[in-house]
Amino acid sequence: MSGIYNDIYTSFHQFVSTMVKFPEDAWVKFKKNATIKNIQKKEHLVKEGEICKSLGFFNEGYFRFYYFNKNADEITLNFHFAPGFITSYTSFISGHPSRIFVQAMENTQILSINHTALYQLMDLHPQLMKLGKFMADKIAIDAEEHLFNLLNSTAEERYANLLQTHPAYVRHIPLRHIASYLGVSPETLSRIRRKIK
Amino acid sequence: MSGIYNDIYTSFHQFVSTMVKFPEDAWVKFKKNATIKNIQKKEHLVKEGEICKSLGFFNEGYFRFYYFNKNADEITLNFHFAPGFITSYTSFISGHPSRIFVQAMENTQILSINHTALYQLMDLHPQLMKLGKFMADKIAIDAEEHLFNLLNSTAEERYANLLQTHPAYVRHIPLRHIASYLGVSPETLSRIRRKIK
DNA sequence: ATCATTTCTTGACATTTATCAAGAAAAAAA
DNA sequence: TTTTTTTCTTGATAAATGTCAAGAAATGAT
Numbered sequence: 342m343s344g345i346y347n348d349i350y351t352s353f354h355q356f357v358s359t360m361v362k363f364p365e366d367a368w369v370k371f372k373k374n375a376t377i378k379n380i381q382k383k384e385h386l387v388k389e390g391e392i393c394k395s396l397g398f399f400n401e402g403y404f405r406f407y408y409f410n411k412n413a414d415e416i417t418l419n420f421h422f423a424p425g426f427i428t429s430y431t432s433f434i435s436g437h438p439s440r441i442f443v444q445a446m447e448n449t450q451i452l453s454i455n456h457t458a459l460y461q462l463m464d465l466h467p468q469l470m471k472l473g474k475f476m477a478d479k480i481a482i483d484a485e486e487h488l489f490n491l492l493n494s495t496a497e498e499r500y501a502n503l504l505q506t507h508p509a510y511v512r513h514i515p516l517r518h519i520a521s522y523l524g525v526s527p528e529t530l531s532r533i534r535r536k537i538k
Numbered sequence: 539m540s541g542i543y544n545d546i547y548t549s550f551h552q553f554v555s556t557m558v559k560f561p562e563d564a565w566v567k568f569k570k571n572a573t574i575k576n577i578q579k580k581e582h583l584v585k586e587g588e589i590c591k592s593l594g595f596f597n598e599g600y601f602r603f604y605y606f607n608k609n610a611d612e613i614t615l616n617f618h619f620a621p622g623f624i625t626s627y628t629s630f631i632s633g634h635p636s637r638i639f640v641q642a643m644e645n646t647q648i649l650s651i652n653h654t655a656l657y658q659l660m661d662l663h664p665q666l667m668k669l670g671k672f673m674a675d676k677i678a679i680d681a682e683e684h685l686f687n688l689l690n691s692t693a694e695e696r697y698a699n700l701l702q703t704h705p706a707y708v709r710h711i712p713l714r715h716i717a718s719y720l721g722v723s724p725e726t727l728s729r730i731r732r733k734i735k
Numbered sequence: 736a737t738c739a740t741t742t743c744t745t746g747a748c749a750t751t752t753a754t755c756a757a758g759a760a761a762a763a764a765a
Numbered sequence: 766t767t768t769t770t771t772t773c774t775t776g777a778t779a780a781a782t783g784t785c786a787a788g789a790a791a792t793g794a795t
Contacts, residue, residue: 410689410690411690416689418685418689430678430682431678431679431682434675434678434679435675435679440682440686463668464664467661467664467667470664470667470668470671471660471667473671474667474670474671474674477671477674477675477677477678478631478674480674480678480681481627481628481631481674481677481678481681482628482631482632484677484678484681484682484685485627485628485637485681487685488615488681488684488685488688489637491685491688492607492613492615492721493607493608524689
């Protein structure tokens, strides 16, 4: 498989090129260590309690991040839309069990590299370490964004926002997932929807 | 000032040594670019709307992160206790205006380096880039921790936890700051405290 | 030490949203 | 298509917490 450019390799290359200059030798080594995996709709890339040992790049579909709270309610934390990296980041970098489930919402494929290989490559290639830092930075920025959304926006605003940014996707997401993502019960979301219409 | 080891240099060196091997030449250059700043209690390291252009290290006291919501209520997001890095991270890395105020809660000093100098040093020294990645990673981990605390713990549990981990500090923090940090009104916190006693 | 200001506590009340239950609508399976 | 299952909506009620107001306590200033 390695050495053959196909859609996902190309889009990965484009994706990272906006951030760093990927030297040719690093790129070749990266491809030797990366594998393409096909992921079915509803399949879990990571489950709660598992140590996430790989980092993926995906260029179609979207993933849902969720966990179960004390009352065993399924709480959706976030959705990640293509293209982008996909992993349970804190588990991946810390080696601790993941607190979250990462689930594909549509059939997709990912370009996957394992932790050991990636860290070896990062130590050899400063540009890859820089890419790793970019990734971490983006996660920190997203986390702040997420936190401010949670604290500052009403459920109604956040629902309207999700509808506006990803209308096509939202139509397919069960409302109970959206409700927990917004931090309200399905009944309350139902009432919000009635009010908006 | 540079070249002279004093308390904060030493503790900074110790602090980063647990993460990366800081090469001597990088260390010398770092010191040339770093400055020590004395910070008064209640002074702001960063204000909302300002672009945060420096990264600091502090080894005493603690800082409060807060912002004003739509109703102009002051909302405390977090406390950062010594030792550690201190900055409005997303502003620092993105160059966008900070959404938060970073305020010293006690007199302290910081070892400060500006953005331009740090990024030059990181590009020259892979170990410094690695340190930068560690820092970003820690922020991502803290953000996940924070999010789970907000979503999963009751205000009562989070208050008990803060009391347990930082009893000395908490005694000095005005309760209204703690209340907003816990996501409840001061009145509700007051009732929680009565219940606990 | 006294006064002034800020912070904290308490009660009464209003508001919001969760919970429960039951039926309607939609989706999946046969 | 028909049946079965799941998801969504709606109303009634309960629980939790915010808001307002007023007094107590603590803090800071003179």
